[in-house]
Amino acid sequence: xxxxxxxxxxxxxxxxxxxxxxxxxxxxxxxxxxxxxxxxxxxxxxxxxxxxxxxxxxxxxxxxxxxxxxxxxxxxxxxxxxxxxxxxxxxxxxxxxxxxxxxxxxxxxxxxxxxxxxxxxxxxxxxxxxxxxxxxxxxxxxxxxxxxxxxxxxxxxxxxxxxxxxxxxxxxxxxxxxxxxxxxxxxxxxxxxxxxxxxxxxxxxxxxxxxxxxxxxxxxxxxxxxxxxxxxxxxxxxxxxxxxxxxxxxxxxxxxxxxxxxxxxxxxxxxxxxxxxxxxxxxxxxxxxxxxxxxxxxxxxxxxxxxxxxxxxxxxxxxxxxxxxxxxxxxxxxxxxxxxxxxxxxxxxxxxxxxxxxxxxxxxxxxxxxxxxxxxxxxxxxxxxxxxxxxxxxxxxxxxxxxxxxxxxxxxxxxxxxxxxxxxxxxxxxxxxxxxxxxxxxxxxxxxxxxxxxxxxxxxxxxxxxxxxx
Amino acid sequence: xxxxxxxxxxxxxxxxxxxxxxxxxxxxxxxxxxxxxxxxxxxxxxxxxxxxxxxxxxxxxxxxxxxxxxxxxxxxxxxxxxxxxxxxxxxxxxxxxxxxxxxxxxxxxxxxxxxxxxxxxxxxxxxxxxxxxxxxxxxxxxxxxxxxxxxxxxxxxxxxxxxxxxxxxxxxxxxxxxxxxxxxxxxxxxxxxxxxxxxxxxxxxxxxxxxxxxxxxxxxxxxxxxxxxxxxxxxxxxxxxxxxxxxxxxxxxxxxxxxxxxxxxxxxxxxxxxxxxxxxxxxxxxxxxxxxxxxxxxxxxxxxxxxxxxxxxxxxxxxxxxxxxxxxxxxxxxxxxxxxxxxxxxxxxxxxxxxxxxxxxxxxxxxxxxxxxxxxxxxxxxxxxxxxxxxxxxxxxxxxxxxxxxxxxxxxxxxxxxxxxxxxxxxxxxxxxxxxxxxxxxxxxxxxxxxxxxxxxxxxxxxxxxxxxx
Numbered sequence: 001x002x003x004x005x006x007x008x009x010x011x012x013x014x015x016x017x018x019x020x021x022x023x024x025x026x027x028x029x030x031x032x033x034x035x036x037x038x039x040x041x042x043x044x045x046x047x048x049x050x051x052x053x054x055x056x057x058x059x060x061x062x063x064x065x066x067x068x069x070x071x072x073x074x075x076x077x078x079x080x081x082x083x084x085x086x087x088x089x090x091x092x093x094x095x096x097x098x099x100x101x102x103x104x105x106x107x108x109x110x111x112x113x114x115x116x117x118x119x120x121x122x123x124x125x126x127x128x129x130x131x132x133x134x135x136x137x138x139x140x141x142x143x144x145x146x147x148x149x150x151x152x153x154x155x156x157x158x159x160x161x162x163x164x165x166x167x168x169x170x171x172x173x174x175x176x177x178x179x180x181x182x183x184x185x186x187x188x189x190x191x192x193x194x195x196x197x198x199x200x201x202x203x204x205x206x207x208x209x210x211x212x213x214x215x216x217x218x219x220x221x222x223x224x225x226x227x228x229x230x231x232x233x234x235x236x237x238x239x240x241x242x243x244x245x246x247x248x249x250x251x252x253x254x255x256x257x258x259x260x261x262x263x264x265x266x267x268x269x270x271x272x273x274x275x276x277x278x279x280x281x282x283x284x285x286x287x288x289x290x291x292x293x294x295x296x297x298x299x300x301x302x303x304x305x306x307x308x309x310x311x312x313x314x315x316x317x318x319x320x321x322x323x324x325x326x327x328x329x330x331x332x333x334x335x336x337x338x339x340x341x342x343x344x345x346x347x348x349x350x351x352x353x354x355x356x357x358x359x360x361x362x363x364x365x366x367x368x369x370x371x372x373x374x375x376x377x378x379x380x381x382x383x384x385x386x387x388x389x390x391x392x393x394x395x396x397x398x399x400x401x402x403x404x405x406x407x408x409x410x411x412x413x414x415x416x417x418x419x420x421x422x423x424x425x426x427x428x429x430x431x432x433x434x435x436x437x438x439x440x441x442x443x444x445x446x447x448x449x450x451x452x453x454x455x456x457x458x459x460x461x462x463x464x465x466x467x468x469x470x
Numbered sequence: 471x472x473x474x475x476x477x478x479x480x481x482x483x484x485x486x487x488x489x490x491x492x493x494x495x496x497x498x499x500x501x502x503x504x505x506x507x508x509x510x511x512x513x514x515x516x517x518x519x520x521x522x523x524x525x526x527x528x529x530x531x532x533x534x535x536x537x538x539x540x541x542x543x544x545x546x547x548x549x550x551x552x553x554x555x556x557x558x559x560x561x562x563x564x565x566x567x568x569x570x571x572x573x574x575x576x577x578x579x580x581x582x583x584x585x586x587x588x589x590x591x592x593x594x595x596x597x598x599x600x601x602x603x604x605x606x607x608x609x610x611x612x613x614x615x616x617x618x619x620x621x622x623x624x625x626x627x628x629x630x631x632x633x634x635x636x637x638x639x640x641x642x643x644x645x646x647x648x649x650x651x652x653x654x655x656x657x658x659x660x661x662x663x664x665x666x667x668x669x670x671x672x673x674x675x676x677x678x679x680x681x682x683x684x685x686x687x688x689x690x691x692x693x694x695x696x697x698x699x700x701x702x703x704x705x706x707x708x709x710x711x712x713x714x715x716x717x718x719x720x721x722x723x724x725x726x727x728x729x730x731x732x733x734x735x736x737x738x739x740x741x742x743x744x745x746x747x748x749x750x751x752x753x754x755x756x757x758x759x760x761x762x763x764x765x766x767x768x769x770x771x772x773x774x775x776x777x778x779x780x781x782x783x784x785x786x787x788x789x790x791x792x793x794x795x796x797x798x799x800x801x802x803x804x805x806x807x808x809x810x811x812x813x814x815x816x817x818x819x820x821x822x823x824x825x826x827x828x829x830x831x832x833x834x835x836x837x838x839x840x841x842x843x844x845x846x847x848x849x850x851x852x853x854x855x856x857x858x859x860x861x862x863x864x865x866x867x868x869x870x871x872x873x874x875x876x877x878x879x880x881x882x883x884x885x886x887x888x889x890x891x892x893x894x895x896x897x898x899x900x901x902x903x904x905x906x907x908x909x910x911x912x913x914x915x916x917x918x919x920x921x922x923x924x925x926x927x928x929x930x931x932x933x934x935x936x937x938x939x940x
Binding site for chain 1: 471472473474475476477479480481483484485486487488489490491492500501503505506507508509512513515516517518519520521523525526530533534535536537538539540541542548549552553554555556557559560562563564566567568569570571573575576577578579580581583584586587591592594595608609610611612615619622629630631632633634635636637638641642651652653655656659660661662663664665666667708709764770771772787788790791792793794795798799802803811812813814816820823824826827828829830831832833892903904905906911914
């Protein structure tokens, strides 16, 4: 495609996206596609000759849209928000158009330096001290894997330079809770700890890790000849946005030499609000934390920020320095390849830079406060309505609810819950996520898509009542 | 930013990118920015109030461009090409504009099904049998880490479900060559094998792994009580695009139960040319392979394809299934979260789909043949010129050269090589990558940027002679 063709078709696609974002609220939120129905519209073999770009554009409407569940829809209440603010979309578009790769500082200095600046801006925005350094990773799954590998290497005296984890005489142990994200468990297994060494610590009635139970587990592992290595605390768990007490956990971690990694993938956004920061009091005692601006904050996916207090651990574990990547200025600059798993990296900082500048910190704060108020309003409606329950505290923007008709319990209640949630999703009027809490199904309502206003939350509540009580 | 503002500024950015791609050849290829000079133009603190988007747009020229080394430049001959074909840029832009996330099939069916189809198209294009399944990862670093973790788990009887790698009684060993990519070494260390268990196998005079040396190393490790686990063969190594003999290595792997992972990150593109396929003869004997369409083929970064013959190994190692990700159709569909490390995933297939359709297989083939011919022409010029040498076979599009003036050897020759390569890069006329081969510096000339025509290669050769022979 020539630059002039790109100009012509690029304008068409800008308009297509603008129209899409304008009208997305008229679409059913969840795709109604049947398994295999999209694939059936695609050729089994690749086209030998070039196709007209007009045909490609037509397929956006004919093939792609019917297979889209609309995350940017005003009545998307599923999973967690994944907001793609339009200024951020443009920042990412510039990155793609430039097509530069950050193998090293020299391979595009702006890529590294704008990433250093924007990650430091966000550090200030969420109230972390200057002791933290940030880098952009793809997802929290990767950030947490990086953290657990660094923890493993610190605890083993950097065994990677010698016999590896397999040569370690005593098993290293990782501490989590039943409400840690699935990626924490996965990261521990990928890092080679083994399920037998992933210790699940008891929670209190608010689904928060009990620091006394953590201390006991650590002591008991030490007595059994194992070596406590890392603990993962969550600020804003996926099921209920529960809060582990970071300060108390940090004390246990410090006294036993554990690496403390904090998963605040969702709730990190809330920390741009000074009134929310008491919720992660003690955060300065952590070794690493992950926060995804690609969730609630509005940076387009993928943009997961990984902050560490001592980047030398990261560099010591992740660094590679083959001859073809060296340059004369390596002593003066940061080579971000040493801060994560991939060697190549996109110019990811542009999407964050555009977002923060176009919205300003105040603009971002105002939107998040809107969402917190909407979630509070929704929780109040649910609580005030007979037969409906809010099942967990609502510190942020996610409300866990259940409709409990008289006489329904156990599996019958589960069937009722899953059935009405399915009716809500199939209706197209809203998209919600069922999940299990204390062994029973409930429904998570995660407020905070970009275009979601109070009227949309009111519409959600009306839909829930209709489909559940109906 | 409202959709109408997006429309206005989006058109501006389309034009900015079109203009950039039109005029990029007039820019010095390597950025002349000094360390810290970009950061100095950025605010130390984030803006509290929103900035005008005009100011953001102005900074693209004032702040970003001076810090760009131009990978899409016709005289970019550094590293490997990272081609961002403009049709692919638009595919990625649509993905960003839609802002959907593939946590599960249901969370956007088109994302999964177009990824299944396009990875299968590419499988056919590079001549792999239908026994292979593909998935898109971010980079070859990640794909190789996934491969080595799967190999580790297969060899250990899925120790992740029990005591982990640390409980293994005998060390698992990974086999590489001195020319394996730095990411292979890094992946082995991250996966916990330890440097002592990364066995470097001897090469022949063409920088290819010697299968007899591999067999000897395996036998000797077994005798010493270690367990051979995986071998990584490279098709198109980074330093010289050397070729390990996949067929013979596969035989050794089969007879000793090794997982064979093939790193064809660059050279996988060449396999869309039937005349190149003899170069990876025996590929069907591998367990996994990685090929990056974001290099030479033209899909915008990041788009690394990971193919496996038995996806069940992948699923068994990577799968997570928390309640909030389950859906009623899980038995009928592929959930791509089970095929890699991250849970969240962009709609990455669009950029590959747009590329293949707009170019057609024939269009892509024609461009790659152009580049192969240009590289051959360049190698012939170098070989025919006194005091210049081509240092390694040229099976693809990278030519390794040295200018060897009489009387210069050892470190004096290294100083000469690094000095003229630096003069070339600082001149702005071309961008090349020095690297070490057999302990001495040489210069890699990697032909194949999208806009690179014969005249650009001629200009490169004139620049090299001017700066080296001076």
